[in-house]
Every structure is written in C-alpha cells, then in structure tokens.
Amino acid sequence: MPELPDVETMRRYLQATSLHQRIEEVELHSAGYLLYDHQASRSEVARRLKTELPGRSFSSTSRHGKWLFVALNGAGELNLALHFGMTGGLKYYRNPAQEPEYTRMLFRFDNGYQLAYISMRKLGAVRVTVDTEVFIEERELGPDALDPDFDFNAFKRTIADRDAMIKALFLDQKTIAGIGNVYADEILFQAGVHPRTTASRLDDEELEAVYREMNEVLRTAIERQAQPGDFPSTYIAPSRHGDGLCPLCGAELETVRVASRSSYFCPNRQHEKEG
DNA sequence: ACATTGACCTGAGAGC
DNA sequence: TGCTCTCAGGTCAATG
Numbered sequence: 210m211p212e213l214p215d216v217e218t219m220r221r222y223l224q225a226t227s228l229h230q231r232i233e234e235v236e237l238h239s240a241g242y243l244l245y246d247h248q249a250s251r252s253e254v255a256r257r258l259k260t261e262l263p264g265r266s267f268s269s270t271s272r273h274g275k276w277l278f279v280a281l282n283g284a285g286e287l288n289l290a291l292h293f294g295m296t297g298g299l300k301y302y303r304n305p306a307q308e309p310e311y312t313r314m315l316f317r318f319d320n321g322y323q324l325a326y327i328s329m330r331k332l333g334a335v336r337v338t339v340d341t342e343v344f345i346e347e348r349e350l351g352p353d354a355l356d357p358d359f360d361f362n363a364f365k366r367t368i369a370d371r372d373a374m375i376k377a378l379f380l381d382q383k384t385i386a387g388i389g390n391v392y393a394d395e396i397l398f399q400a401g402v403h404p405r406t407t408a409s410r411l412d413d414e415e416l417e418a419v420y421r422e423m424n425e426v427l428r429t430a431i432e433r434q435a436q437p438g439d440f441p442s443t444y445i446a447p448s449r450h451g452d453g454l455c456p457l458c459g460a461e462l463e464t465v466r467v468a469s470r471s472s473y474f475c476p477n478r479q480h481e482k483e484g
Numbered sequence: 485a486c487a488t489t490g491a492c493c494t495g496a497g498a499g500c
Numbered sequence: 501t502g503c504t505c506t507c508a509g510g511t512c513a514a515t516g
Binding site: 210211212275292293294295296330332333334380382389390391450469470471 | 507508509510511
C-alpha cells in the first residue's frame, strides 16, 4: 500500500543513493503488466526504457501523490515516472546476489551499483514522460495532499459541496492525490469522523479537524519513514492487522465497506451522522 | 454525480 | 500435507 508517505520515503531514498551515476543498462524482468498503458503499447514503453535511459543519469526527484518522478539529464527533457501500486519499493545495492525477490526492473549504473524496482503484485506502473506537469494533467490528478498551496480554503472548496462519502473522496486521486485506504482511515480516526460521512454534511469544525489531521498524519508518517511499527501509540493503523482494538479507548474496532474497501473505525469516537 | 463491481496480479492465511 | 477459498488494496472501465 505505498501511499504518499511511503512514496515520499522512497523518493528520499532514491535521491540519497542513485543520482549522478551514468545508467549503463535497464533490465526488465517479467515487467509486462507494469508497462501496460492505454495510450502506448507495452513494447513501446519497454523500448523507450531500454533505449532512452542508458547514457543518461538521474539528476533530481519529485513526487505528486503516489507518483515518483525522476528527471534524467542529457539532451532534451526526460523523466521516469514510477508508481508502486499496492506492493513494491526500491533497493540500491552492489552485490548481484542481493537482488531482491520480485525485482521487475533493474537500473545498472557505471559504478557497479544497481537500483531495483520491486513489485510483487505488479499493480504499479512505469512510464517515460517528457513533461511531468502534462503527465499529471493527463491523469487528471488532484492537488498533492501536502502541496503548500493546498491550504484549508482550497481543501474546503474541493470537499465541502460534494455529495460523496468523505472516505471515498480521499481515495479518489482526482480529488486529492496521495491518500489511500490505510491513511484515509488514520486521518478520519484522528479527526473523529465516521468514514461514511457525506462530505457536504461536515460542519466547519469537522472540516478543520479533517484538514489538520490530513497534514499531521501524513507528516508524522513521513518522519517515521512510513513504518507503522514506529507510529505514535495513538494511531489506529497497526491495529487493523493487530489486536483490532481502538488504541485510545480499547473498544473493538468495526469495519464497513466504502468504495469497495475495508474501513476500520472506532464506534465510540467516530459516529455516523443521522439522516 | 455518485456507488458498486470486476479485472488486473500474487502471496498469506484460513478452513477442510 | 495440500488443495481451495478469501482477502489484501491502487486504478480503471463498465454498469446502475
């Protein structure tokens, strides 16, 4: 479930390990579905990866929602775009014997090191794009949840008059980019808002709490490098596959389906609004 | 406009 | 042990 904090952690990792090294070769290991695209064929994406990257090097990184962008130096603007789907990560290493299981792509550098793109379930995506802004617009991604310009007023404008459930809006990347199932539940738990609450029925106090906790939870998770084991003891995330109890009051957590996902919440702290 | 479902993929864990 | 079923959850398309 790489969501915004996980992807930000990977971005920092790639930034710290893999910049300014000449790419010798790009290897694909049964990466077919990762290259699936409705606009370009898989073979076209594979061809671009294998022919356009060697000779260049990674020069900088950025992120929008769950997408990690890596700029490549050289003649003409070029960016690698990585999405990790539900499972996946990166590993930079030297010894070929350390190649991680489920490595789907390898970037071999001229210093003998390599960067592995790992994805067990292959639900991620790898693309080559010229302009990241165009890429974001083509996918109609909403503002990144931590974009400084996405202040409370902007948040209120996108949320306050919507008739959808607040949890569904968090999951919709066209509304806000970066939040997935686990962090949506955490934010709503911390804000004391039931996941099925219709967004337009949130009062100002609740809207402020949700906005505040969205920032607080995401920033805290990034600080802890997206490791649920290191989260504050007041967080609900570790309980969803742990004891199933509310970390604040000890009540048994309940689940409800929203947008076809399991939503964990505390029945004492998050009440469904009366019709 | 919004909700639901299934497809894509693969491993973990449960139940028999 | 080993088989089968369900679940996990990111995104998109199709359908109600």
